[in-house]
Amino acid sequence: MFKSKQDTNNGDVIRKVAIGAAITAILGYIAGILTAPKSGRETRQDIKDKAVETYSAAEKQLKSLHTELTDLIDEISDRISSFTNRKDVSAALDKGRDAKQKAREVLSMLHDGETDDKDLKKAINDATKAIEHLREYLKK
Incomplete structure (x- = not known):
């Protein structure tokens, strides 16, 4: 302990x-x-480019997490009858499905330009936690 x-x-x-x-x-x-010794226009463009790059990296990470979550959910769903604690596994699957749905919604909002950093960070965090939780059941 x-x-x-x-x-x-x-x-x-x-x-x-x-x-x-x-x-x-x-x-x-x-x-x-x-x-930096740049004009205001160049500096603003640099900031804009960096923001786009950061959002693209976060989007790529969220897509990867969404795919991994889908694979884990499918694998555990196929093997659920082999688990002794099916009730706990079902609860973990539900949380995983919720995180997957939230990730999908945030990705859609991101493409439409309707999301902010908080939503994106929360979706990444929730998906990461769900993946870790589901992996624990696969180890058993």
Whole structure:
């Protein structure tokens, strides 16, 4: 029991360090752009290009998570009769299906230009958690 708590704490620390590093990198990039010897028009274009690049990377990640979730859901659905704790597995499948549906909705909204960072981050986070949870059942 102590080990799993320690593993959870290590995961939290790693996650916080990664988030801190990402924020620092973004702030450094912004500071570099704002102090660069470019015209305002060029700077705005650079910011726009970086935003498009970031959204494209997030969209690609969400598509990948959606595909992986689909594969896991199909695999577990095919093997559900072999699990001893079918009720728990069914609950995990429902959560996985919900995360998959949310990812699909956010991808559609992203293509229509109707989503924001919060929706995108939440969909990625939910899909990642659902995948981790479903993988636990496949290990058993």
